[in-house]
Amino acid sequence: MVSLKCLPAGDLAVLVEADQPIGLELHQRLRALDAAVSGLAGVIETVPSFRALLVHYDPLRIGYAGLCDAIARAWEAVDPTQLSASRLIELPCCYRDPILGFDLVGVAERLDLGVDELIRLQTSVDYLVYFIGFAPGQPYLAGMPTQLTIPRLETPRTRTPAGSVGIGGTQCCVYSVESPGGFWILGRTPVRLYDPEAREPVLLQAGDRLRFVEIDRGEFDRIEAAVAAGRFEVRVA
Amino acid sequence: MITILDPGPQTTIQDLGRAGQLRFGIPASGALDRFAFIVANRLVGNADAAAGMECTLVGPRFAAQHACAIAVTGAQMPITINGAAAPAWSTLLLQPGDVVRLGAARAGLRAYVAVGGGIDVPQVLGSRSTYLRGRLGGLHGRALKKGDCLPVLASAMPRPWRLADCAMPRYPSEIVVKVVLxxxxxxxxxxxxxxxxxxxxxxxxxxxRMGARLHGASIAHVAGHDIVSDGIALGSVQVPGDGQPIVLLADRQSTGGYTKIATVCSFEIGRVGQLRPGQTLRFEAIGIEAAHRMLREAVAMLEHLPREECA
Known part of the structure; x- marks a missing residue:
């Protein structure tokens, strides 16, 4: 049995951390734990991450020790096979454009791959959304082909446009908002991962799978206009 | 309706924040000094969660377009109505056309203005709070500007009262805040x-509003300052590689990869939010049981505010 630690995070939260290597198995166990803990009386909201769950609670309704006991019992009972099926979301991405995919050619040279092969590899797998964090709608993705491993930029960019699709270290990343960052940018999606004007501002959630689909610049412009007009829906399988 | 004549350096619409969105990377936001915010609402007869204004360092100048009650609490900003001084922590009754001005804070950093009925901007994800970095909530997701018109929900005129002097926070230049390690x-x-x-x-x-960045003696790590990214609670004291602590507040990032040495107790966050640049704080560690006892005391204090009826 994998052990679970409850660590205090002030008077309103407890950080629950699993002592197990980061990976799909832990991710699914944590998602199942998240679902169970979210239903406990006195629990307000939870924040999943790679190997922990931050549980916000109301101490006037449930005490710290009682909550930790309930979480430990829920952990022993978790059954990842009971998780609801995850969504597969197709994210259109324009790579072969020097303005949108401004590092594409440089990365291909550095990895000693052709541009075609680089795009083929990056679009060949389904990525798993481990969790959303750091910025609104920002996914932490797992599953990048190992051939695409590349050191992060030595000097992070001060600004990377929202929608940029990048790689760095062993990770693939999509910028949900414009922000600084150390990823090499291969392309850009016209889809907004975070849109404060939308009824549901955040597109993705923990457990989703993500697939990139190559589009050309004409298609990018068409989808971008449709997104701005509120007339675009991403394909969800 | 309230018309903003001059917004001051940063005035935003806030309420008690939005719950349930941290898992999507969206922080709770909401008034940093909840005690001052809630008292302001009670002074005008509002529910605690009604939306009001949070004013930073220097307050706004605004005009009431209808007869209404307002209250100003929090940082000590001199208040005038049509040029005549008016008291803080008191119900103030305005006539149509009255112009209210909040000056520069003499103590504390953030003042709160409640309006009877509450400011009626659209609720976004269950709250009217402004999240500036995410351009979400409040009025078009931004700080208030000159010329903004703020709709106000209808309400009955409250019976005026004021908070007793003994219950008014002092906002000293040095504070000690309780943390749980x-x-x-x-x-x-x-x-x-x-x-x-x-x-x-x-x-x-x-x-x-995202974080209180602090400067002082460097705090030494055992072996590096990076952790596997995890969730960040309100009040988390993050210590990056330079050893300088950052207290993360209402608009914080939802997850992060720096070590967190302690968490400031929820009932102390307001005092951190009232500290001005250059002023100092010290941390005092307490256990969770003590923290929960003090939280209950803080809740009880709000339920038994010492009131003075106004003539």
Missing amino acids: GPQSDRFTAEGLATFLHTPYAMLPQSD
Whole structure:
């Protein structure tokens, strides 16, 4: 049995951390734990991450020790096979454009791959959304082909446009908002991962799978206009 | 309706924040000094969660377009109505056309203005609070500007009262705040922990609603300052590689990869939010049971506010 630690995070939260290597198995166990803990009386909201769950609670309704006991019992009972099926979301991405995919050619040279092969590899797998964090709608993705491993930029960019699709270290990343960052940018999606004007501002959630689909610049412009007009829906399988 | 004539450096619409969105990377936001905010609402007969204005350093100048009750609490900003001085922590009754001005704060940093009925901007994800970095909530997701018109919900005129002097916060230039150690206090040396708990830290000017950036003696880590990214609670004291602590506040990032030495107790967040650049705070560690006892005391104090009826 994998052990679970409850660590205090002030008077309103407890950080629950699993002592197990980061990976799909832990991710699914944590998602199942998240679902169970979210239903406990006195629990307000939870924040999943790679190997922990931050549980916000109301101490006037449930005490710290009682909550930790309930979480430990829920952990022993978790059954990842009971998780609801995850969504597969197709994210259109324009790579072969020097303005949108401004590092594409440089990365291909550095990895000693052709541009075609680089795009083929990056679009060949389904990525798993481990969790959303750091910025609104920002996914932490797992599953990048190992051939695409590349050191992060030595000097992070001060600004990377929202929608940029990048790689760095062993990770693939999509910028949900414009922000600084150390990823090499291969392309850009016209889809907004975070849109404060939308009824549901955040597109993705923990457990989703993500697939990139190559589009050309004409298609990018068409989808971008449709997104701005509120007339675009991403394909969800 | 309230018309903003001059917004001051940063005035935003806030309520008690939005719950349930941290898992999507969206922070709760909401008034930083909840005590002052709730008292302002009660002075005008509102529910605690009604939306009002949070004013930073220097307050706004605004005009009432209808007869209404307002109250100003929090940082000590001199208040005038049509040029005549008016008291803080009191119900103030306005006539149509009255112009209210809040000056520069003499103590504290953030003042709150409640309006009878509450400001009626659309609710976004269950709250009217402004999240500036995410351009979400409030009025078009931004700080207030000159010429903004704020709709106000209808309400009955309250019976005026004022908070007794003894219950008014003082906002001193040096404070001690209670923390619970953890979740990563084991990532610091004994000397690092002693430094954190026994030396003062000064508030830096780049602090904002996301985090209070502090400067003081460097806090030593055991082995590096990076962790596997995890969730960040309100009040988390993050210590990056430079050893300088950052207290994460209402607009914080939802997850992060720096060690967190301790968490400031929820009932102390308002006092951190009232500290001005250059003023200092010290941290004092308490256990969880003590923290929960003090939280219950803070809740009870709000339920038994010492009131003085106004003539």
